[in-house]
Amino acid sequence: MTATWVGSSASVVVWRSPFAPSSVPPPPATVATSRSSSSTDEVTLLEVGRIDKPHGVRGDVVxxxxxxxxSRVAVGSVLQAxxxxxxxxxxxxxxxxxxxxxEGVYGREGAEAIAGRVLRAEPFDDDDPEDLWVHHLIGSAVIEPDGTERGRVESVQDNPASDLLVLDTGALVxxxxxxxxxxxGRLVVDVPAGLFELLDDD
Structure with missing residues (x-):
């Protein structure tokens, strides 16, 4: 199965902000889990943003x-902070x-109380089963075409040339x-000869 990416090109993953200056990359995307109040099933929550600071005196935040x-910040969206x-x-x-x-955040003091918090949300339902999102990548095993195992994905790091899979071995792919x-469910990578060997020699 050939992977397709939700974004403008194959090197763009869904968590990159289209508004962020290219010289200031965002932090790696992460996932968390939360238990539903009506079920014992764990719900995967994706990191989607951060509350930077208060804005004005009415309770708004940046x-x-x-x-x-x-749409994560569209009216009616529910986020976990x-x-x-x-x-x-x-x-x-x-x-x-x-x-x-x-809702429920009033005045400068209310905004200051939530400033600095990471915002998380449940994944969207995927329309196309072949689309890959960041939460599909986190925790996935990475192998080469010959089956050689190279570790598991810990995060996805923004990079101008090509976003990077950060592996638990320290490799950046x-x-x-x-x-x-x-x-x-394993990610097959076809890297230039010697890429992993160079890391092993360090």
Missing amino acids: VSLITTET GDRELVVVASRPHQHRFVVTF PLRFLVERDSL
């Missing part, structure tokens, strides 16, 4: 997204970021070398 899905669930009641673009009003996800 939010930076690490996803191209700007630590132990607090936040519902978006208004948002607008602001200097490569967004000014967001959350450009996403442009990802050729498919096999039937076992």
Whole structure:
């Protein structure tokens, strides 16, 4: 199966912000889990952004997204900020970021209380089963075409030339070398000869 990417090219993954300056890369995308109050099943939560600071005196905050899905801050969106669930009641673009009003956050003090928190949300339902999203990559085994195992993906790091798979072995693998996800869910990478050997020699 050939992997396709949700984005403008094969080297773009879904958490890169289209508004962020190219010289200031966002942090690696991460995942977390939360237990549903109505079920014992764990729900995977994806890191989608961060509350940077208060904006004004009415309770608005400035939010930076690490996803191209700007609908994450659309009215009605539900985001998790630590132990607090936040519902978006208004948002607008602001200097490569967004000014967001959350339900129940009032005044400067209320905004300061949530400043600095990481925002997480449940994954979207995938329309195309062949699309790969960051949460598909995290934890996946990485192998070469001959079956040689090279580790597991810990995060995906933004990089101007090609986003990078950060492996638990310390290896950094450009996403442009990802050729498919096999039937076992492993990521098959076809890298230049010697790339992994150079790392092993360090």
